[in-house]
Amino acid sequence: MVSVGIVGGTGYTGAELLRLLAGHPDAQVDLITSRAEAGIRVDSLYPTLRGVCDLSFEAPDAGRLAECDLVYFATPHGVAMELMPELIKRSTRVVDLSADFRIQDIDVWETWYGQAHTCPELVAQAVYGLPEVNRQSIRDAQLVAAAGCYPTAIQLGFLPLLVNDLVDPGSLIANAASGVSGAGRQAKVDNLLAELSDNFKAYGVAGHRHLPEIEQGLSNAAKQAVALTFVPHLLPVIRGIHATLYAQIKVEGVDEKALQSLYEQFYDDEPFVDILPLGHLPQTRNVKGSNLCRIAVTRPQQRNVVVICSAIDNLVKGASGQAIQCMNIMLGLNETAGLESVPLCP
Amino acid sequence: MVSVGIVGGTGYTGAELLRLLAGHPDAQVDLITSRAEAGIRVDSLYPTLRGVCDLSFEAPDAGRLAECDLVYFATPHGVAMELMPELIKRSTRVVDLSADFRIQDIDVWETWYGQAHTCPELVAQAVYGLPEVNRQSIRDAQLVAAAGCYPTAIQLGFLPLLVNDLVDPGSLIANAASGVSGAGRQAKVDNLLAELSDNFKAYGVAGHRHLPEIEQGLSNAAKQAVALTFVPHLLPVIRGIHATLYAQIKVEGVDEKALQSLYEQFYDDEPFVDILPLGHLPQTRNVKGSNLCRIAVTRPQQRNVVVICSAIDNLVKGASGQAIQCMNIMLGLNETAGLESVPLCP
């Protein structure tokens, strides 16, 4: 049984790690930290875990954490980088769910996150945690920076087109929508039910922090710089990200069926990417609670714009499930362990 | 044109006063206060009011307020009683939407609200603002304490039974559910969409502050002490209160049809109480945005428990609409002025 620690367990991604790991056959959570809630039982904050989790939150301590086989950071950005050097020094393996180690260009990171990075040298050695792209590197990594929610849905959707150089990389568009759990468990007026329910809006149009992460990943895949227009929207739902992706085909003779085949082959061996049959479209409810990314390929009206629809559960494949998938790879466990439950629908 | 001021205009009841008064033929808002937002345009906080409201929030000032024909308090409890003596001294007429002046027994108020009352003498002269009960007193009142949201739905539902002495006053039950706007526009984790959507729960079972207000009103109507078990619940909806009321009939020979007639006659002249035909039940959406209280009378299985269903929009008949109705009565305007719009459905 693998022993796991969680730093920052009071947010939604921490709770989701606990939910998923409760059903993991080969891993158990032995330690969960929160400065604010130290001493409080986990199941008093999250009653869903009554009878499943007997832990109390404790203040973070590097020594205690280093005793674990693997440590997750489920913290806001800026926290993991403070504690990371000490854990890395002690040879602890880490999966960071935050944004601290995702972006290789430190200047870009500092511009978008508005603060100095305190351990740029660890950024260089961190592996970007998107198994469909980096499975081999994840296996041997000490520090994995699990991919973000929008970046996962959008990259998995665009990758086959870019890797195969089928579309113009200079005019990509990602119109995406997220459930509100993506905004975390913070007390903000903007995220009240009375503000968001029966409502829909775009946000962060001028620039969202996931843009550089996505452009970095897509540029790596395309082996050239890509330009993406990324507009996130906020849905009155709890979980789910849906991305509608637009790209201009630049190659002749690639019809919808050919694109479909291409996608099916590209993800043929992936346990968590499901290319839907032609004519079917993903719904966020069809991935709810699961680690799946469901993708549909369309070429409307046989015109030269390809439209890809991609759906994930932002808390699972977009966060905690992805982190567990990375752990499974890092520790040589079955990659799908703890991640096999069927989406909850209806 | 009547000139109106609003103290504490940043919450939902303040915004709702502005929405409703924008359509009032005989009243206009000339002044709206907020310490926190002083200097900020109202329509930058509430974009729905763009083009309709040209005011900016200003810090409260008794002199400025006293120039208005009537002042509304749309503040949390404990605020109105601080400013009230000065306004009353200046002969300003006031409708208070908060709980400060609703409960005549100061000890009871202080117990439930956990603070000392600073002007008990004004409580004595305040008139409880439920027009269906107190229309005459409201007309001449200087200070009206508008009835609360749950208390409105529940009292209007029980009144005909108690006034006519048909039911046991010692075992009343009010099972009520409210939309989350009733909790106000405060940043609280508990009221996030991610916490409340696709969810339902009871709260405050041990004791809710509206209990003494309701028992006071029902006891006055029954001319004897009543005992009410009141359990509020939180709905994943924005607006609406639905109360399901249970009482034991203590009189022979009052069948469902007789009860229906009784209710229809009791509210025959009321512009905002609609007794639904037998066999129909109210829905919160059928009062959304309107000042109506819709009520259904049933006697399931012809047993001895009467079940009354009563629905209002908590922000209108349960707050701002009721306050405007009181104002209309106080100032001799048409009682329905500004309150005639049809519910928004679907």
Add this chain to the structure above:
Amino acid sequence: MVSVGIVGGTGYTGAELLRLLAGHPDAQVDLITSRAEAGIRVDSLYPTLRGVCDLSFEAPDAGRLAECDLVYFATPHGVAMELMPELIKRSTRVVDLSADFRIQDIDVWETWYGQAHTCPELVAQAVYGLPEVNRQSIRDAQLVAAAGCYPTAIQLGFLPLLVNDLVDPGSLIANAASGVSGAGRQAKVDNLLAELSDNFKAYGVAGHRHLPEIEQGLSNAAKQAVALTFVPHLLPVIRGIHATLYAQIKVEGVDEKALQSLYEQFYDDEPFVDILPLGHLPQTRNVKGSNLCRIAVTRPQQRNVVVICSAIDNLVKGASGQAIQCMNIMLGLNETAGLESVPLCP
């Protein structure tokens, strides 16, 4: 590996059986029937099951069904009783999720369901499938009539009070609210999102079919006739039933703590009933997707009305999970097998 068949697999309870059984370590679905969808792949109707269920619907055939170790009926009422005699003759064991065999008094059943019962003799031998009451009889039953959704939440809530003769059985009140999946997957205007979302209403106040089922169960427990006023409401949520139960205490000296102890002891050995600590209340989201019933005991204001709050997921403990729990008992499997996943929250 136990072989299972499902009759009527196109509704929500059928889909939920498939979801839960996909994770069952000791049972697998080998057969699923639907006249209307015969020949159609299950995962084309329920895309959540892509990669998990390789079956197609087939027309019901008693011979094929009888080859299974156990057959579930997930059909509307009136269907199971047609096919049941043939299956019973062939010694097939059956769990019926519909209402056909729940009510022992045939006259009562025929009155409430508006049709003749075609095999009253099988009603007599059917065991009511509420394991917390009938575990021993379920073990040996050939035909189990799984308890309904409202009846489960309400009976589990009232049982300790009635079995211990603490409350007046003549004035019980159950105010309950259900998510809309309880109405099934039928095309009805009343159940459209545009009709139900941002809305709340009571329904069936004059008489709901679950009333006789609940009164039968409670009377058995109380060993005397009980009278229940039962008012169901419709929530704008997908899953979840919350029941708020009221009873008049008739015994002196039973304070809230004593009641709490009583409930904890009563359900001490039950794997799926969780008595919350004093001061905590259940929420439907805290049981979502799980087979749990979470219950809170309160005695507001120390008055003589006990208020019990009880929450289940109507599709799990209220239907398919309960049916699997019954199967586990009948077939000597681990009672919690396939039912151990943590509620999905948020």
Add this chain to the structure above:
Amino acid sequence: MVSVGIVGGTGYTGAELLRLLAGHPDAQVDLITSRAEAGIRVDSLYPTLRGVCDLSFEAPDAGRLAECDLVYFATPHGVAMELMPELIKRSTRVVDLSADFRIQDIDVWETWYGQAHTCPELVAQAVYGLPEVNRQSIRDAQLVAAAGCYPTAIQLGFLPLLVNDLVDPGSLIANAASGVSGAGRQAKVDNLLAELSDNFKAYGVAGHRHLPEIEQGLSNAAKQAVALTFVPHLLPVIRGIHATLYAQIKVEGVDEKALQSLYEQFYDDEPFVDILPLGHLPQTRNVKGSNLCRIAVTRPQQRNVVVICSAIDNLVKGASGQAIQCMNIMLGLNETAGLESVPLCP
């Protein structure tokens, strides 16, 4: 007082006409038809209209309808064209809310709607009912084909760019999302709350009937053929359309501020188009229940893609409100009469 008739009053747009016209100072509904509901009181189908509408549905009769000053068709496509010739012959003025007369190219209409058009000659004389484009023609028209919901939000968003020839007309993208009332009040499993709530999906990606309508309008504005990729999505909300529009700027030196000025000037005199200040984005709740279209102009990252966000209430500016606005213009009434209420928010 203008006398108005409504054909097909049982759907959501019919009900919305009744709601809005109830508050219209100069018009009243004298006649409302429905074959299916003939003889039934309107307020028994729509209890929100209790006390406001005293009519019963009647079977459609051309003679009766022709007595009205103006007739609305709030029918599914294919119905208006059957009755229209007779009304036009009788000189009745008509606003058709359906799609029958919106598309000038009969072949295109027949291809997309899958049936023959029975009165192509009336299509030629019909005026497209988007007042911001066709106000003068509407004034004198006998038959106005009110613009559809998506087409209104999308055209109002793109028009300033195309009329001023600032963007590439060959690569427009409209990513739009609609509340479910847009699908009408039909009993369909796909539109159940249990299917749509807590969910999001694209639909009609291969081709939606509003595409040719939008391309026709945009091509007229651009004075050249435009090519639009249009992907609609379904929101778990009742009302509201939000369109996120993407276009490639083809002119140098037009920064975000210049675009903002352009939009403000373009719509300066329009009573129902509100260009939000730079930095603000529309939300569907900020137009709920109102006839407003709120638009934001952005140029993210100062790159060459302009992003326009446009929000309307699909039942008001996208249907019944627009139809009333057209009527007001046709009959020389105040253009904003009956359409001045403030959005219902929260």
